[in-house]
Structure formats: structure tokens, C-alpha cells
Amino acid sequence: MKKIFSDTKVASCSLAILSDERKNEVLKILADSIVREKEYLLGENRKDLERMDRENPLYDRLQMTETRLEDIADDMRHVAELPSPLGRVTNERTLQNGLHIRRVSVPFGVIGVIYEARPNVSFDVFALCFKSGNACVLKGGHDAECSNNAIVKLIKRVLVENGICPDVVALLPATHEATAEMLNAVGYIDVCIPRGGKRLIEFVRNNARVPVIETGAGVVHTYFDKDGDLEKGKNIINNAKTRRVSVCNALDCLIIHSSRLNDLKELTSPMMGIVEPYADSRAAAYLNVATLCDDDDDTVYGMEWMDYKLSVKTVDSLEEALEHIRKYSSGHSEAIITENKETAEKFQKNVDAACVYVNAPTSFTDGAQFGLGAEIGISTQKLGPRGPMGLEEMTTYKWLINGEGQIRQ
Helix, strand or coil, X not given: CXXXXXXXHHHHHXXXXXXXXXXXXXXXXXXXXXXXXXXXXXXXHHXXXXXXXXXXXXXXXXXXCHHHHHHHHHHHHHHHHCCCCCCCEEEEEECCCXXXXXXXXXXXXXEEEEECCCCHHHHHHHHHHHHCCCEEEXXXXXXXXXXXXXXXXXXXXXXXXXXXXXXXXEECCCCHHHHHHHHCCCCCCCEEEEECCHHHHHHHHHHCCCCECCECCCCCEEEECCCCCHHHHHHHHHHHHHCCCCCCCCCCEEEEEHHHHHHHHHHXXXXXXXXXXXXXXHHHCCCCCCEECCCCCHHHHCCCCCCCEEEEEEECCHHHHHHHHHHHCCCCEEEEECCCHHHHHHHHHHCCCCEEEECCCHHHCCCCCCCCCCCCEEECCCCCCCEEECCHHXXXXXXEEECCCCCCC
């Protein structure tokens, strides 16, 4: 496996000589190839789907469809149209001694990404890395092995046909040993990004010897305030929960002000019969069917469900809602539904999360939705990038210093 890392590291240097125009051209060719080769890609994806139980919440993440492939291709074209993140001067000055100093954005070099049953990530990561001048090493899960192999095979073919070294992208075997190798690839992997559930992210954080950007585990809340609009609330909560239950921006816990409990049944009506609520005693009394839970049950309120399940918590004030979110939030995405501007501003100011919404569903936490073209992940940490990570977040910087013979006294 060391040869894979070494070849990718060497190939990353070749990206420096590619113009942005050439990169954009190749990405557009690849986007067209995705659509043209959809039957091949879907056929390989079906092999993975046949090994997974349809009732598994990850089935939806694993599944590629014709529409999803077309969306992936459109996102790739969007990435190609975005301005290059490289060579941007973010700080510039001339010192008293005449030295001219510039801080300029540059690629990381080689980015390693570990992910689970999400074959779309293979395309997204390559597009963002290639555009930003980075090579990438991909480590997908066994569940998506056939899909990922087909995707990387297609990418490499397009690269070769366009005279570009195919080693700028590599796919590791879908084994635990490969994960360990990536996490210890010091000198080859410049930064590692895990995309997956809490267990994967904790494993990477605890075992990596290379730098890590944490992404994604989402314990997501929406607070329906005493001044919330019922119709807005119904649509927002339903969309946040049921649009795609297996993704990290899906709603996990509905917090409701006690003065609005009479509206709870109506508020959740669009999803009842589909979603199973787990509620405290006050909220459960207003729902036809709900599993009763303790007010401080960590296994309910700290759960990232990734399923058609929803925690429901009753509070008596905004401060109590904020405290509940402080206790259980993963720092991913949080929302409030209210018509009170002062309350909304207080919520956004006090909630510590990468994305904080007012009167909109957390389902919008997505790089493409934010206009980034695609995303390599959603960072929940504070050191470095935070929230959806697009092209800009795939760069670091270096200082360029020009002098005329000055020496330091």
C-alpha cells in the first residue's frame, strides 16, 4: 500500500502545471461521461444494493439512481464553473525594511478521505480535490465496494484519455487494514477527512497520526418556539426529518415550547404514520402513538437516528431549549421556528453549531445548496474549516517574501 501512497504523492506535483482552464475542461468531460456511462455505474451499484437489507437506513445513502447521477454530473459542472481557490492573496504588505510579504492560497497536496456507504462521495471528493490542485486517496466501505471501483475506474479512464496522470486519484481496498495504513501514512497524506457516523469519526480521531479534519456526526435539533408559525413549522419539520433520514443534516430531535403542545399533533401530522416519536411525558400526552422516555435519556436525546425515528422534548422557555441543545448537540446544524425577531437573534447568537437556521429546515446544510458546487464533508470542529467544506476549504496557504538584499540585524 505504500506504493499507492508514494505514487499519489508524486502525482500530486503534476497538478501544479495544469491550468484552471484545463482542469475545468476535464471535469466537464467527466460529468458527461457519468451520464453516458450511467448504465454501467448503476449496474455496479446494484451489486452493492443486493448485499444490503432494504430496511437498513444506509440503503438510501448507498443507492445511486439515474436522477442522482445526473445531479452529480451537474454538481461537477458547477464545480468547474467556480473560480479557482488557488493563488488568492489573502494578506499583503510591505514592511518598513522593504520586504514585500504575501499570503497566498495553495493546495494541501494529498487529501485522504474515509467514508462509508456513500458512493457519490467518490465523485464529489475527486472533483473538489482536482479543481483545488490536490491529489486524493479514497477509502470507501465494503458496502459500496463495487460502486466505488466503477467510479474510480471511470475517473482514471477520463484522466488517461486527457493526458493526465491517473495516480492523482487512488482507491484503497475496502478493508480495516487499509484504514489503518491511511491513518499512519505520515509523509504521504497531508490531511485525512472522515465522513461517516460517530464511531468512524471517533476511531479516526483516536488512531490517526496524520492531521484530521473531523466531519459530520449530526445530532440535529429544531426548536418550535411559543411564537412559531404552525404552517411554516409543519413544512420545515417534515422536510428536515423525512426528506432523507439517513443523512447527517436530518432532524433528530424536535423541541417544543410547552405553550404550543396543543399544536404538537398538527405540527407533526405530515409525518405521523411514517416517523416513530420518542417523547417525554408532557409531549407524549398530545401524540396518538409515542414511546415514552425519561426527560434526560441520553440514548434518546443524544441519538443520531439516521432512521424514521424522532425525539420530542418539551421546554418552558427559550433558555431551556438552548440548554438542551448545549447538552446534546454535535455542533452540526440547529434550527428555530419563530416569528419573534429578538428570539431568533438570541437563538442564532447562543447556539454553538456550524449552521444555525431561522425558519428553514436543516436539510439545507449541504455544499451544493450553499453554492459551493459540492462538498467534501461538513466540519463540526472549530479549528480550521467549519460547516460545508468546498473548494476554499481544500486549500492552505504559504507566505511569499520578496526582498532586495535586506539582512536581519
